[in-house]
Amino acid sequence: MILILGGSYQGKLDFAKSAYDLEDNDIFICTDETEAIDLSKRCIAYIDRFALNRVRAGLEPADALRDNPGLRPDAIVIATDISSGVVPVDATLRAWREACGRMNNLLAGRADEVWRLFCGIPQRIR
Amino acid sequence: MSTFISGGCKNGKSYYAQRIAKASGAPLYYVATMIPRDEEDEARIHRHRREREGWGFVTLECGSNILACLERADARGSFLLDSVTALLSNEMFPAGSTDPTAPERLAGELCEFVRRAPRTVLVSDSIYSDAMLYDDGTEAYRRGLARIDRALAAVCDNVLEVVSSQVIVHKGGLPL
Numbered sequence: 001m002i003l004i005l006g007g008s009y010q011g012k013l014d015f016a017k018s019a020y021d022l023e024d025n026d027i028f029i030c031t032d033e034t035e036a037i038d039l040s041k042r043c044i045a046y047i048d049r050f051a052l053n054r055v056r057a058g059l060e061p062a063d064a065l066r067d068n069p070g071l072r073p074d075a076i077v078i079a080t081d082i083s084s085g086v087v088p089v090d091a092t093l094r095a096w097r098e099a100c101g102r103m104n105n106l107l108a109g110r111a112d113e114v115w116r117l118f119c120g121i122p123q124r125i126r
Numbered sequence: 127m128s129t130f131i132s133g134g135c136k137n138g139k140s141y142y143a144q145r146i147a148k149a150s151g152a153p154l155y156y157v158a159t160m161i162p163r164d165e166e167d168e169a170r171i172h173r174h175r176r177e178r179e180g181w182g183f184v185t186l187e188c189g190s191n192i193l194a195c196l197e198r199a200d201a202r203g204s205f206l207l208d209s210v211t212a213l214l215s216n217e218m219f220p221a222g223s224t225d226p227t228a229p230e231r232l233a234g235e236l237c238e239f240v241r242r243a244p245r246t247v248l249v250s251d252s253i254y255s256d257a258m259l260y261d262d263g264t265e266a267y268r269r270g271l272a273r274i275d276r277a278l279a280a281v282c283d284n285v286l287e288v289v290s291s292q293v294i295v296h297k298g299g300l301p302l
Contacts, residue, residue, distance in 0.1 A: 006254075007252060007254025007255040007272075008254040008255070008268060008269075008272065009254060009268065009269050009272030009273070009276075010254060010272065010276075011276060080255075081254075081255045082255060082256060082257040083255060083257070084134065084252075084255035084256060085255065085256020085257055085258060086256065088257050088258060093257050093258065093259065094257070096257055097257035100257070118132075118252075118279075118285075118287055118296050119130070119132060119272075119275045119276050119278075119279035119285060119296065120275075120276035120279050120280065121279055121285055121296040121297055123296060
């Protein structure tokens, strides 16, 4: 599994597409309405948005990955790093921020490669 | 040699950028991007000007239309543009209105600036990693700044991230 991290708009999806030769139909785009991820897709983009949906439902997003480790061995997971701002006043956003941290740690621990994008430039950090 | 620097607030980006600009030995220009809107801004500008005293910078006031300031300078000089963030704010939100075309235009102008004045150091801000859901205007600003950052990172020789005064090289090398 490959994990691609970085802040918003840093070029994570563009990098995934070009580095791993992805077509649009290889990619599952999560939104905050995503209740379940299509694990048959090779690339799962913006898993942080899926996490926001789970947190709003009172669930732990990392559990969906821990209990159902159905990620393809060649999966590419894209996660926006939301960890570096001010602690949100809103309790749901606060829970989301912490849940994403746990989820990213879990994913990074399983990943064969971890990349971080900065201004469109990829850096391999694992 | 052109250098693009970004990173979090108060991590030492501006100080490092000043040192790079100074080290080139060429005539030094400071491109002042802030358009003061109140007394607080005036005080901030005054403080920054005092901090630069003794460095030998000629200050070019240029809050918008950034290429115009090259007509008042020697393009072979060393330019410090601090910051891209302030410049986009001036261009995107002039006098309370919103110009959604500003990021695309400014990305083009700044890349042209670097082409004409190759000894330019630009400073931007990483505002992309917080757990907030912003209104559409703020989100468009973040997307716009990232658009410019990525364009500048593609054309500049060096791309650096400053973290607690430590420098991570993402492209090129350490200018100092």
